[in-house]
Each structure stands twice: as C-alpha cells, then as structure tokens.
Amino acid sequence: MTPRDSANTEAVHRLAAADPVLVDVLPLSEAVPDFDPRTVLASGASLRWEGYVGGQRNGILGGAVHEGLAENMADAADKVASGQIQVRPCGDYRCVGSLAGIYTASMPVLVVENRAGSNRAFCNLFEGVSRHRLNYGVYNSDVERNLCSLRDVIGPTIGEAVRAAGGVPLLPIMKRALHMGDELHSRNTAATLLFTRELFEPLMQLQQRMPEPVKQTMDYLRSSDYFFLRLSMASSRAAADAAHGITGSSVVTGMVFNCREFAIRVSGLGNDWFRGPLPRMAGARLFDGFTESDIEFMGGESTFNETAGLGGFAQAAAFPLQEYQGGSAQRMVEANLAMYEITLGEHPELRIPYLGFRGVPIGIDIRLVVEKGITPVLDIGVAGKDGGQIGAGSFTASIECFELAATAYAELTDR
Template sequence: MTDVRVTGLSAANSVAAQRMAQADPVLVDVRPALAALPGMQPHMILTSGAPMPWSAYTGGQRRAIIGAAQYEGLASSAQDADARIAAGDILVRACHDHGCVGSVTGVTSASMPVLVVEDRNSGTCGHCLVYEGPARQRLTYGVWNDAVRDQLLHVRDVIGPALGAAVRAIGGLALKPIMRRALGMGDDLHSRNVAATSIFYQRMAVPLLTTPGSSDVALEVLRFLEKSELFFLHVGMASGKATADTARDVAGSSIVTAMVVSEREFAIRVGGTGDTWFRAPLPPLEAKLFEGFTPDDLAFMGGESLIMETIGLGGMAAAAAFSLQDYSGGTPAAMIATNEQMYTITETEHPEFKIPFLGFRGTPLGIDVAKVVTTGVTPAIHMGAAHRDGGHIGAGLLRAPLEPFQEAVAALHDAAVA
C-alpha cells in the first residue's frame, strides 16, 4: 500500500460523483456521424484509445481503420488508404475527442449512424456507433470484407434511419429506467446486456411499427434487435459518455472520467486534469474463449466500453450478473469479492443502480485515482476478447494497470501546489 495525500479532493470528488449520479440520459436520435459528432469531417475516421501516430497502429485496429476508409470511398484499396492516412489526406482521430465512444476498434466514419444520448440535466451529449450485428466477424473486431461491408450498409441504410425516426417520434427514450431494471434481471450492462436489449425491444416495438413508413422495415429492425443480445451495449456506452462527461471539468477532482484501450496501451482521464491522458502498457486479459480458440489467438484491438465501469456498471456490478460465468468465466464468489473490492476505490454508491444480491446496495460509483493508488486495488473491467486475425472469440476480466493512476495522482498533486 502507498500513502497518498492530495489536498482538496473531497469537495471536488463529491461534486463529480453527484453529477454522474444525477445524470438523466435520454436517447434522442440516431444520425450519421458527420451530422451528429462535434468536429467530425468527411475525411476523418475515429477510433478507440488515446491518440497515437498512424505508425503505431499495426494490427486489427489498423485493419479496421483502413476498412472504414474504403467503406467511405476515401480510398480505392488498402494500400491506397494506408498511403492517404500517412500523408494526412485521411485523418485518424480519437473517439473521445469528438464526443463519442467506440466498441473494440471503435472505428466510426462519417456516414455511419450513431446513437445520440443527451443528459437532460446538464445538456451533455454522448454518442456511440449503432451495433453492427451478432456476426463474429465485424469491423468492430478488426475484420473488413464484403460481408462486413454489406452489413454496415444495411445498418446505415435501414436500421439506423428507422430507429432514428421511431426515437424522434416518441420524443426520446429515457435510459436510466431501462438500465436500473436490467441490473435487477442479471445484466452488468457491459459484457451482459440480454435484459437491457429485451427491454429496449419492448419499448421500441410499438414506435417502430406505428411510425410512418414501411412496416416491413420495422419488422426487419425488430428481427435485428431480436438476434442482437449486445445491441444495448452501444446505447449504454453513449449513455456512459454523456454521464461521465458531466464530471469532466470539475477542478481538483480525482474521479476517473474515461478509461480506454488501444491495441498498444491502456489510458485514463481524470476530472481534475481535463483531457490529459495517462497511459500504460496493456495488462493481460483473463478470458473465457469460444470453443476452438486458445489464449495464443488473443489480441487487443482497442475498446472504450470501459466507460461503463466509470459510471458504476460492468465490473462495478459484477455481483449482479452471475450468469456471466457461462460467457466470460469466473465464479459467483469471485464476482462478489470483486464487487466488494470496488467499493474501496470509489467515491460513493449509485443511488439508482442497485445489486439485488448485495441487498440492493448501490453500485460503486466514481473511481478515485487517489484511492486506487492508496489501496493498490485497480478497477475490474468486463471486456470482450478479439482474435489476432479479427473476430469476436470470447470475453473475460481485465484489471487496469496501476501506473496511469499513479501518474494522475502526481499530476493532481503538482497542480495543487503550483
């Protein structure tokens, strides 16, 4: 254990955690990224993680970015895309810098539809790409081929517009009630979203079927939702971004406002240091893999679904989702122990997100870098597992590295004494 003293944190942390707890995220639209995201440009591709030079992308994340360039017609081939990106004709930027979060590779380009979530209390907005579908091979997981392109076009031309029209027709869909109910039904709202997606389906069925337009399209969207158990993850991520960003500018706060991975590193942001990223090498992922795969097949490709842990979900709600044993491994006893640990590194408990097994105790909310460093306990993160050649092959538990939290504490201390 390390003794950490950073003065003036208590009041700032209380403000930051209170802002996140009081957020009222509402899905208000589904729009093309170019129209929805601040600062988005036609020749820009967003991706997961803290910003890196193009030469640092070497694996599945690089393949996905190159695929998106071809998808948008910005390049005629992979070689052409590579050259244009290297020359600066196509810009690669971080999702978080454009009000967005991305799943795994996080690749988001101009014409792709994004979910628009607004916090009705603060006006803060968060965005995330509409879920591609349940196929193991997706651009999200570093695969680019004709089937991936066709599915992206289907989501762009059919799923996104129909969902957007239905959401606008009902004046927006409040998300916190869905998330609260899903926790009571066995979701952690990161690796498991079965209940949340089912509730979303129920809430959107009538609006989809009654919004003017083709009933065949509405049925197609409902069939898409029916087979896409993880659909709500992307809705939750947009909600997480809108919620966490309410604490992004609290001076002196040591509360984490973002956690991300790229294919090379792990990074965090903290309220009291604004948009500064604190980085470290990637930690190991303890994953349960689908049949036929081994640990040698694993590779990181990025990911920003870690935003769910920053708002008190995912690994912070492990004891709510015992059925994850069948998907990502672990035991109920380990999930309970993990959850209990998370209370030691957070500012407060969520007043609405509650865990039935723990007597409806609120989930741990507001990861405090000072507490992380003092205890040596780092956040527990539920994550999907990617194949080195692309594709979804399982899920597991990631423990954040300690170094970024130590660097954040040092930066806060320097700011306090300056």
Template structure:
C-alpha cells in the first residue's frame, strides 16, 4: 500500500489505450496523457483471433506464398491484342448465356440495374422486342447466368455480356492467360447502368457494327498495345484507373490513331469513332479492368497465399476470392455508396454497390491510388487530403508496393498492392473503393459516384475457410 501511495505522489504521465473517456478525464485534471489508438485484433472476435493464431505457425509458408502470388501479379504483362465477338471467344458462351458482374446470382435476386441490363441485352440480341418480353424471358429459366469472372473476364457495373457483343481481348504474354471486357459505352443512360431504351440499343449496335471492327483492324496492325505501360503513365498523369481515366483514354487515342488511319476505314466512320472515344473519358476503364484481371488471374491458385485476387459486386452481394482458395467465393451484402449525386437524384435513388470494376483496387490502383489523382474528389466527393489518406492507409493491409504504378505525390512510392486477407481482419481496415452509382430501378442509368468499402463479412468467411483449409 505504501508503494502505491508513493507512486501516486509522483508526477503522473499517462498513456491510455482504448476508449478516450479515461484520457479526457485525465486531461481535465491537467495530467499529461497520450492516447494510443488501439483496438483488439480482429475486433475482439474470438473465432477470428483463433484463426489468426492458428495461421501464425504457418507464417513463413504464407509469407513465401504471398510473395510468389505478388511476383506473379507484378510480373504479368497484359497486352491488348484483338477484339472478338463474345460468342466466338468466351468459353461456354451460347446465344442464351448472359454474363454479369460480381459473384453468382439468380434472376430473382438481381438488383434493378442488373435486371435492366439483362433485359437490354435480350432486346439487343433479338430475343425480345420490348422490356416486358425481355423480363418474362429473363425469368423463364431459359437463360443461363454466369459471372464474368468465372469465364475469364470482367464487366463494369452490371457487367452484362451477351453473345453478339464485341470484347477486348487481353493476353498476359508472361503467363499465357487471357482476359476480356466489353467496349465502354460512355456515361449516363447506358446498358451497364441498367438502361435499355432505344438509344442504348442503337449505340450497342453501332459499337458492334462500326466501332469494334475498326478498332480490331487497328489493334491487329499495331501488333499489340502494352497496357501495363499505359496504366503506369496514366497514373503519373493524374488518373487512378477506375473513376478517372482522362489520361488513359488520351494515351489510348494517341496509340491507336495511326493504325486507325492505316486501316482503310471510311472517313465518315473514322470521324465518328474518334469523336466517340474522345468524348468518353471512361473509355479506358474497359481496358484497365481486363488488364488487372489478366494480371491477377496469374496470381490466383497459389497454395497458402492469403492474397486477395478478386473483389466484385453484383448489386446484391459483394464477393471476394483468395489466391490460396482458388475459385471459391466469399460473400456479404453489397454496401451503399456515399458520394456526389447528379442533379435531381437523392441517396434513396441509388442501388447498392455493383460491378467488377473493384478489380482495379484489387490490383493496387483505383481507390488505392487516389493520391495520384487528386481531381477525382470532384467526381466521387471528399477532399484532396482524404484521397491522400485513403491511399496511405492501404499500405497497412497489403503485401508490397507496385514497382510499375508509382505515386508522384508520395515521392514516387509504389502503390499499395496485394491485399492480405490476414491484415484486413487483424487490423480491421477494409479496402477503399471509389465507384459509380446506378439507379436502383431498371432502365434509369447512372445517378452519381462515390466511395464505398466491402462488407467485413466476406473477409471473415474467407479467413475462417482459409484456416480450416491450411491450419489442420
């Protein structure tokens, strides 16, 4: 007791962990106090703590596997090599197959924008003549639905791909795998946001009949376009590869224009093609996404690796896949996006998070590279300081830094790359995503853009499954 009295007779300098209530009380009494921002590992969830502890014995093996997956990803060199028709290129594609964004889903559980996109695709394919017929066919059981990711591709927002649609073909020349994505339609009332009016269908047919054949000729003449180099340069020019693609689109025009001029395209079509790409700042998104997909697929399937290789949303659920767990999906509810809405819309109009475009964040760009694109805040909301903070925090949950995608604002430090499932759970830090917002009703289109995080639930499920698989 004497020792305790002696202790408290001395000048106290306190360090407080946890709740700030104790820190505030000490401060009110004039006692110097330092607040330590600490939370229990895994949020104090005993199941998750036990899983993390079980994996500690495998730490060296997991770290070695993660480095292998990371090296496979960063060593990938995806090239734009062709444009093909979905029916001809995609394995298992039929005239009554519809691919979509995110993890697997049935018609009954699809959100409004995805339903609208499916209906538009059925009208575009000539399988229905109007929305009513398309909706009936979509629900009939005659249509096969499958995630783009399970066929080797990606799709922005609703991500719908049907048989007649042209797709960019990306080849990872390092590892030999391929990826695909449709051609970007622009913003607003477009199929990927669930719109299916006559103007939407007409634009899709023009892309199929005019734009895609012309670009195919030009791409073949080019001998292939190095997308890794293009994305890296775009990041240095103020893009982050997800919601800001002004530089990437400009670089693509610069790269493809000479070959378009050599391709023997009628003058009238050539003018429309260049004007269409030039007026569509997001055109490059449909190249940055399959670039990321081709590179990350090379990193999938590494035993013992906790690296996240897929993050995708279907507007109802958010799903992730882990390298060491192969093609298994781990899902949770899609979250609501916070950001800037177009005039005339409110948060009540917006659908939950949707699209395969979070493949960019999975690859270390997008929300992970917002610091390189400070102007992005004018589109998704927040401040420049927020953008810097988001990118900086992602280093805490990743395996390494990307030697190709360097951020000028961080003195050319490589972007945080290779999400580590263990770190997400242990630290409670969720990946940062910036994205567009679709109207919750089919047929409307885009209503804004903003910021969102995945649900913690999908990472929790994945960690428990990983521990069950490897910590035996």
C-alpha cells in the first residue's frame, strides 16, 4: 500500500465510522465560547466584504440587525465596512451554513457530537416553510419575528427535550431514512418524522411545566419535512472534519460555496480552500413563474452532505425527488452510480435499497474526479434573485477546483 492509499483508507474509515449524536441545542455563543459576538458568519470560503453581493450580502446585514449589532441595514453595512462587525466563514467555528449561512451569537445551534472522533459540529435551525428566510437572503419583520421565536422558544425547548432524552443518536435515523425515500439533502421527510418521534416523550414530560412552548415546538416540527436537514448537515460536517488533516490523503473533506465560488478542501492539503466556478444546473424544478434566469447563488454548505455520501450521492434512495427537482428514476440511478466512480469506499451502515443495499459512496478522491472528468452531483435548494427559495435541483460541481487541488497535491507529494 502506498502512503497515499493508506492515508485515503484512513480518511474513508473516519467518514464511515462517524457516530453523530445530537447532544444539545445552545446559543452559538455558548456552544462556541471563543465566538466573538461582533461577528456574523456566512457560507463558503472567505471573501472580502466587497465580494458579498445580493442575497448573501443581504443576509449578513440582516443577521447583524437581528443580533442588535446595527440599527438597520445601512448602519450594518457601514459597520461591516469599517470592521466594527466582522464577517467570517461558518467553518471557522465548525458551523455549517445553509444557503447564505448566516449565524450570529444568540442563534440557537444544534450541537452534534461525533462520538467516534470526539469532535463537534454545529448547525442552526431550519427557519420554516416560508419562502422568505434569512438564509435565503431575506430580512424583514416577518423574518425577524420568526428568528426570535427560534431563539426564545423553539431552540430552548428542543434543547430541554434533547437533554432529557440524554441525546439523540442520528446514525440510526439516517440509516432508516435512506430506506424511506430520503437522500437526506433535498428530502428529509422520513428523518424528520423519525427524529420527531424521538422527542415526543421528552416533550410530553415537559408539557406540564411549559405547555405553550411545547405546543409551539410541536407545531414547528410538524409544519415541514426539513427540520432534519440541519442535523444531516451537522452530522456530515462532523464526519468530514474527523476525516480532515490526514497527511497524504487526496480525499475531499469539504465542499462549500459562497455567492461567487464553489470551493473544496482536501484531507491532506491543510486548510486551503480550492476555488472554482459555481456549480451548473443538471436538472431542477423551479416553483411556478420562475425560470433559470431567476436563479441566484447566495452560498451554501449543505454540500457537506454530498461530501459524506448523502444527497446527490444517494439519489437512488429518493425517487420521489423526481417530482421536486425534475428528472426521472433512471437518471437518478445513473447519476448515483456515477458517484461510485469517483469515491474510494462505501458506507457500511448507510445503504440504498434499490441498489441491492449497496452502501452510499464515500471518500471523493480528487484524482479520480480529474482523471474521469466526473464531478460530484449536488442536490441543493435554489434561491432567486430577489431572495427567497424558488425551487430545488440537482447540480454538478465544476471541475476547476478539483484540478487546482490535484495540482497542489502533486506538488506537495513530488517534493
């Protein structure tokens, strides 16, 4: 076995062995004690402030206002420009951003611990079914009211329930959900239900002490099928972080984008992000009245899920997504099978029934991507130019960042 092979074997092993458990829900500032409260986090590799545009810029400013760091959007823009408010990538604090990926100090985050690697990752809460959400680049009084409810009611109540339950192991839920039509990125219907069932008893116990928060929390959990996405994202980030930093490994340990660029990091290549153009649409279904020209990228780190074998890497588990993001069952199977071409392993627990219970493909090898010219398939939500969600779809990553990383890898190992 070459040093590269053994390094990659270790990376795949760590991805496969991750054992994510939701242990708490806490304000970000408590989950990450060294978090500077005058900070707003955003998805993707770091950009200078001038680089942020459109919805992602809007989201950052809205987050600053929500947190009380600025009076209004204009004031926030001034303070960011002058450095009184800093903008940092989510990953600096082991957070994983959804779309714009806005985090501020008081926002509640799901605390997911990887019990195999003893590392933690964090994700904030799904904002609900409104098309207008902070993470889709919108900030207004409805969005603010909703963020307050998440901070003051939903987050603390779920936190109490999770602590009362002694934590909620997520791998068993993810495993079952893949047998129930979820690929755990664009579809989290079964996982959300399974997770909700785990909370039912602790919530019932809490009911006598705090009936109204429990009612609101139940309504929130019932109102959509997406709650679990934030848990699959934190789980995937925790698994990818555990697999990161192995000398000699050419395995991808992160895929993210900001409003301008897609970027990847590689286990054996330190903390550099290799940047390239944004992903291209492979098949998407936009809500009525929208066309491809309405699409705006405003960031997103939910593609950590693909890094860990979910989403586009598990499409053959989720045929109902044809309806949501276009395409056919056959095309989904083909796209899924192609991902085995660029990965080094298969997950021992997370399996796809249609493929004879084959494990999801894990351990994307930058060399295989470049050699075969096949790039990761990404199942992502689609934002519109005026903010808000306008659809969802299947995208393919651009190859440039993999080429850059492969070059860096070759230089490093040639030395």
